[in-house]
Amino acid sequence: MDKKYQELIAILNEVSDLDHASALLGWDQQTYMPAGGIEARGQQLSTLRKISHLKYTSAEVGALLDDLQKSIDDLDPDSNEARLLIVTQREYEKKTKVPAEMVAEFSRVTSLAQQSWQEARKEDNFSKFQPHLEKVMDIRRRYAELFSPYEHIYDPLLDDFEPGLKTKEVQGIFSALRPKQVALVKAIKEQSQIDDSFLLQEYALRSQWDFGAEVITKFGYDWNHGRVDKAAHPFTTSFGMDDVRITTRVFPNDIASGLSSTMHESGHALYDLGINHEYDRTPLGEASSLAIHESQSRMWENLVGKSLPFWEYFYPRLQDRFPKQLKDVQLEKFYKGINKVEPSLIRVDADEATYNLHIMLRLELEIALMEGSLLVKDLPDAWNASMEDYLGIKPPSDADGVLQDIHWSAGLVGYFSTYALGNIISVQIWERILQDIPDLYDQFRKGEFSALLHWLRSHIHVFGAKYEPQELVLKVTGSKIDPDPYMRYLENKYKEIYGF
Secondary structure: OOHHHHHHHHHHHHHHHHHHHHHHHHHHHHHHHHOOHHHHHHHHHHHHHHHHHHHOOHHHHHHHHHHHHHHHOOOOOOOHHHHHHHHHHHHHHOOOOHHHHHHHHHHHHHHHHHHHHHHHHHHOOHHHHHHHHHHHHHHHHHHOOOOOOOOOOOHHHHHOOOOOOHHHHHHOOOOHHHHHHHHHHHHHHHOOOOOOOHHHHOOOOOHHHHHHHHHHHHHHOOOHHHOEOOOOOOOOEEEOOOEEEEEEOEOEEEEHHHHHHHHHHHHHHHHHHHHOHOOOOOHOOOOOOHHHHHHHHHHHHHHHOOOOHHHHHHHHHHHOOOOHHHHOOOOOHHHHHHHOOOOOOHHHOOOHHHHHHHHHHHHHHHHHHHOOOOOOOHHHHHHHHHHHHHOOOOOOOOOOOOOOOOOOOOOOOOOHHHHHHHHHHHHHHHHHHHHHHHOHHHHHHOOOHHHHHHHHHHHHHHHHOOHHHHHHHHHHOOOOOOOOOHHHHHHHHHHHHHHO
């Protein structure tokens, strides 16, 4: 087995290198590439992804997996070797259903669509993006059909991001959560509203940027293995276990938005930097799923970064940077201000109490697009109607509505639910952390975050993709994905802040 196993590893290493090269080109496309380079970049990405796909789905890989499957029963089922073979076999079976020509087509279509989305959003012109989005949705439907029969056409797309999870499971979780969150938001609306005007003054961009860097350095972000750059839509990308980069953005009149983005993306990066190096350049060297990944980013952004103990340490430092804006704002007022609940147009700026409603809206629209009950041309009207239904507000423009997210232009259909699932998982994990580290908040008050990072590294990060998401959540918390802890957290937090 050893010889054939090493032969398989060698091929998987090459696939990983190709994928990381593609990631580097994608990062450059969204950060520094001149707009005129889009056509060439699309071709380059198409070529690399096609080669990667062909290499992974080759007859050689199939033969090696067949031979190695004969020996898997002799392995400890929880060993790295057994798990690697299981994950690789699963991905091989999925990838061999997809023609290389479709992989190349998808890369070309999404490269052009992302460029079109940026221009359409800037111009507030959905019609400019519409033909590109129609092509994206068409290729996603054709992709899903490759996995027929299925319980639901959305299942193959969801499975790409949440291995083993079904559409009906996600709908069940959201159905249980939505009425409770709606009731909480309604109760908050009946209270006296919080003043957060001090957050919306003019704040120097450079100082905002530097403060964000100070915060994530305290979190444990390793600048020897990463960097932070600007992007229209913040994201984190990995070019290997020793090069994990963040992008973020800051606004002159909204200090909370930029800081939240920076903390959020650092959570993603800390996860990628903590995966077991033994898994480097193999399928195990990825996150368990996007929801698990999102649980880490939302944890650092919200459970840490919007907590009172966090600000007991960092607020004096923020006041030192911005004395004109904050010298007369007391800590309690600031804390309440950054936790203000108010239905908002933009998902990434949404508060914790309303954020999941943004995700549920998108999931509903994605499923309708995939089922064919909603056409792309009708998407802006459907979006606006859903915003009124879910959040009681209507976008004044498509730029602040249907065009606000990059995901569909990148072909990431099936992705959005991972955000809300990540919120839910983050609190399940948090309850366990507080049991293991009872003085955690006292540590935050001293600016100490190493114990939290160490816990996450040893209980979550180190495993990479060794376990499926439901399996990992069960292993860490003792139960599968459960929305009840998240709802308890929201109710306790906001009843205290709003006094009801």
